Amino acid sequence: MxxxxxxxxxxxxxxxxxxxxxxxxxxxxxxxxxxxxxxxxxxxxxxxxxxxxxxxxxxxxSSTLSGDLRELVVLRVAVLNDAAFEWAAHEPIGRRAGLSDAQLELLRRPDATGDLWSPVQSAVLAFTDASTRAVAVPEAVFAAVREHLDDRQVVELTATVAGYAMVSRFLVALEIPPPAGEVAG
Known part of the structure; x- marks a missing residue:
């Protein structure tokens, strides 16, 4: 960390x-x-x-992605881009969306894989990591997401990863500190 x-x-x-x-x-x-x-x-x-x-x-x-998937994406992007404000703002939202303490702890690790994720969460996490780290998403990672999400949800997932990457880059570049009680995004 x-x-x-x-x-x-x-x-x-x-x-x-x-x-x-x-x-x-x-x-x-x-x-x-x-x-x-x-x-x-x-x-x-x-x-x-x-x-x-x-x-x-x-x-x-307000996308059709479930709250746990949306917050999984937001929090993982925050970790990968060292965006403290984004993490602080979305951790409570992630908890309310159903992410457990153990899952939140796992998200903070460089390799967040493990048996705590449902199949769809695991696929979304792999997609988020690939898109955030390398931009290009390998075919196998994309195929795994397609097993769980329809066309609209794939578009919304991709836009969520990209959108919160934008948020994190803005927060980090302008050194916006994570005050208590604020909501990012």
Whole structure:
């Protein structure tokens, strides 16, 4: 486990927060249940980017993937990209979606394979690792996902991996610390 994933880095992001006002900020608040995160306040420096981000992440959160699969992807991407904010924000969501303490611990390891995963979780995890680490997904890994997911779910899985890779890269590049109680994405 790295310092970044442990959240032991600096306490302030590389940029100051933008003002949290305007129509786009209100839409972001609505998606978040009323509160803007540090991530949101940095995105609001570019209203078009913030608006697109809000729409994309809202769509990913309402996909047909089950909650455990979605959070498995998000948390694994957080580990692979050392995104402490992403992990801190999504670990409680993952627990609520049914991921166990043992599964969460296993996700933090370089090789997260083991007998704790259902067949579909194992396939999704292999897909997430391949897509995040090498971008190209080997045919055998793709075929394993296809055994469990329909066309729409494969598209949503791929977009979720890519979307949360985007989130993690933004969080890490701007050194956004993982404050308690915030939700990434």
């Amino acid at each position: 790295t310092d970044a994933l442990d959240g032991t880095g600096d306490d302030a992001p590389r940029l100051p927060p933008a003002a949290g006002d305007g129509e786009i900020a209100e839409r972001m608040r609505a998606r978040r249940g009323g509160q803007l995160s540090t991530l949101d306040l940095l995105l609001l420096h570019s209203p078009p980017v913030a608006e697109g981000w809000n729409s994309l992440l809202g769509a990913l959160r």
